[in-house]
Amino acid sequence: MGIALKRPVLVGGLGLTAGLWLLDVVEQSPVDSSMMMGAIALGSGLWWLKNLGKPTVPVWEKPAAADRAAVEAALAEVNAVLEALATEAEFNPSSLTAIESQIATQRQAQADILKGLDRGxxxxxxxxxxxxxxxxxxxxxxxxxxxxxxxxxxxxxxxxxxxxxxxxxxxxxxxxxxxxxxxxxxxxxxxxxxxxxxxxxxxxxxxxxxxxxxxxxxxxxxxxxxxxxxxxxxxxxxxxxxxxxxxxxxxxxxxxxxxxxxxxxxxxxxxxxxxxxxxxxxxEAQTLVMATALRQAKALKVSAQALLNDQRRQQALPLVEQAQWIAAGTAFASPLPTLDLLATTAINAQLILDLGAVYGQKFSLEQAKAAAGTLAELTVKLGLVELTSQALSSLLKSHAVTYVAGGVLQGVSAAYLTHLAGLSLIDFFEAQSQLDPRDRQFTFAQLGPRLQALFQQGTGLQTFARQALKHLPSSQAVTVDASAASL
Ligand SMILES: Nc1nc2c(ncn2[C@@H]2O[C@H](COP(=O)(O)OP(=O)(O)OP(=O)(O)O)[C@@H](O)[C@H]2O)c(=O)[nH]1
Ligand SMILES: [Mg+2]
The missing domain is CATH 3.40.50.300 (P-loop containing nucleotide triphosphate hydrolases)
Incomplete structure (x- = not known):
């Protein structure tokens, strides 16, 4: 554990320029928001730095020659994905029938590929x-x-x-x-x-x-x-x-x-x-046939993985929602005059662990914290903290002159930023799942463009704000001005 600070690092008004900072996440469930204000420590963030420097364009390699073993290995990967899909679908009774029929279609395609090996x-x-x-x-x-x-x-x-x-x-x-x-x-x-x-x-x-x-x-x-x-x-x-x-x-x-x-x-x-x-x-007919079967098997793996990702997204979205309302509550209750990104980051670190578990990626707490730090850093660098606050402050207007200054704005901002972080993490995990395990790089710095794209789509901020208010204690004090400028 690093050095505990007396006050959290402030972001927003002060701006986060200090570079890397980390914090400890309380290791229990994040549901109790008071825990989020727990120990805050400064870490080294070396994991992030190390990954940031990696070249992302590898040297071109000719794909390995296709043979029966390669086809069978690729089909075994399809099997693994379909088995995961069948298991995870059990938890989702409403879509079980649909998924079972999709699995049957995939199994048929697998059989067709094997049959294709003996064409003629x-x-x-x-x-x-x-x-x-x-x-x-x-x-x-x-x-x-x-x-x-x-x-x-x-x-x-x-x-x-x-x-x-x-x-x-x-x-x-x-x-x-x-x-x-x-x-x-x-x-x-x-x-x-x-x-x-x-x-x-x-x-x-x-x-x-x-x-x-x-x-x-x-x-x-x-x-x-x-x-x-x-x-x-x-x-x-x-x-x-x-x-x-x-x-x-x-x-x-x-x-x-x-x-x-x-x-x-x-x-x-x-x-x-x-x-x-x-x-x-x-x-060389056999080589040609094997190459075709291998391409088909790989394409099948992509479509099976996409089915699994759809299934997982349904589990992931409620986790994002849960995290965003915790973030709202925590930021709302914060005594700080500006958005407390550190608390939000603690929540995001937990979210990364939870989403990682949904997508079959185990992270250590250290990795999750570093990744959440990266996300916070990106959020600040992209100006999303400022932009969100500005957009929301024009949306949130109080009938009463004294709306809980800052608190509501901070709560909704934190929720919205957590929402964006969560959606970009889902995208990221989905993209990674489609790569060969050897090519997966959990360099969260890659999330920048995703975050920005999501933010720029910017739709639904007003609806989001209205929803967020329901999760804050003083929601009666504030209404969302429907005519106010949106993003
Ligand atoms: N000198 C010469 N002309 C050729 C040869 N092969 C084709 N051509 C001529 O090139 C022209 C185009 O041939 P096509 O077979 O229609 O070419 P294509 O690639 O099918 O053309 P698009 O479908 O329009 O893209 C024709 O006038 C052919 O006679 C060749 O080996 N030598
Ligand atoms: Mg032609």
Whole structure:
């Protein structure tokens, strides 16, 4: 425990510029608001500092190759989420039936993914059904390529479905086992990023340099080389083709001495591509299928987690509400002339522990206190304390000249700030739950933009104030002026 201060650090009128400060939260339930005024200590806040300095953009890593074990692991994660959902739904009888049917749908999707692993083979075929999708920029030859491949190569590959997707990012494209990304020149930045997005998503891709007939032989080789060099770091291969080479002018010397000029249509040059495709669909079909199943399993995990988050939100919102009224009462009763953010911070620390428990995140008391300190710091830095007080003081007008000066304003302000903190924490926990556990970073400094966005939405401050007043002792003394300016 740090050094106990005689007076809490004041925020608002004095402004919080001192940097980091912490306080001890009474370790029991926060319900008794008098406890909130307990020991106040100055801590080091090192945990927060340490996390603040971390780079948030990690070095790019190619996703691990997909295999059956990876698919099964991802499906096991879905299981874990669904089991948590089933358990937690028990506490919520009103939505139990709805959740049970959502769980059944998810289970079916899991079964479908497993079944998809044996595509084609399950029908007694010796080849795996695969879907290839052609995409890329405008007029690069996507449609022409689809036509050529259908007419020639695909005749011997009847298990293949070939789709000309165009430029759009469709669900069909995302579901394809192999993407042929067509470009007709050096990749633009945006094309490179698109390719990377596929790779990041774990979608196998082949880069196809089309229209190479438009370049002199030397230049062709150079473009292909540049593409292959760029692709190498992504683990993507590149091939050069000419789907519909431009007609070539042919001069012929006739016996009578005249020169006849005709145009000849050269044959398509697709060999590099078709050889690669044949090899992929015949020898690497299982890898392609596993990659698709893994993407599907991951998407399923996201949707299962979203269901769980909806469920948890229903538990979390009452906790936020409880905390905000405790904050209101505590701030109202405070003898200090300005908003006592320290007391609010103690309440927020407890809220972080409680919300963490709902979202399956265990924090130590120290971490919760540091996080609440960060939240308070952000609230002050973003000017939300000032802005809330201003907005509310114009809303709260007393009929009696002597409305409990400060007390009511402080109570409602503290409640509103706790409300915003609680909602941004819920958002934050939901976002974290969708990350791979290894990528989760409970750096509460990230809450800044969320807090600000919530505050700027600023809707319902008047309704909120009216509600808050019901939770304060002297509510008769104050009314909310419906005509007063809102945020
Ligand atoms: N010189 C040359 N022209 C080609 C080649 N491949 C396609 N083209 C021509 O490029 C033009 C566009 O071809 P499309 O197949 O319509 O291209 P696309 O990507 O489907 O175009 P959008 O769907 O409009 O984006 C057509 O005139 C094709 O004949 C090629 O290898 N060499
Ligand atoms: Mg087209």
């Amino acid at each position: 083979l399950d029908r007694g075929l010796d080849r795996t059904d695969l879907t290839l999708a052609i995409t890329g920029g405008k007029a690069v030859g996507k449609t022409a390529l689809a036509a050529q491949l259908t007419a020639n190569w695909q005749a011997e590959q009847s298990q293949i479905t070939l789709l000309d997707i165009g430029e759009a990012q469709t669900a069909e494209l995302a579901a394809a086992d192999l993407v042929l990304f067509v470009a007709a020149a050096d990749l633009t930045d945006s094309e490179f990023q698109q390719v990377r997005t596929f790779v990041d998503a774990g979608q196998p891709l082949l880069l196809v340099f089309n229209k190479q007939d438009q370049y002199a032989p030397m230049e062709r080789a150079q473009i292909l080389q540049r593409m292959q060099a760029q692709m190498a770091e992504l683990g993507v291969e590149g091939v050069a083709i000419a789907t519909v080479p431009s007609p070539i002018k042919v001069r012929r010397h006739l016996p009578n001495g005249e020169v006849e000029e005709t145009y000849e249509q050269p044959a398509p040059e697709l060999d590099a591509l078709t050889a690669k495709l044949t090899q992929q669909v015949e020898q």
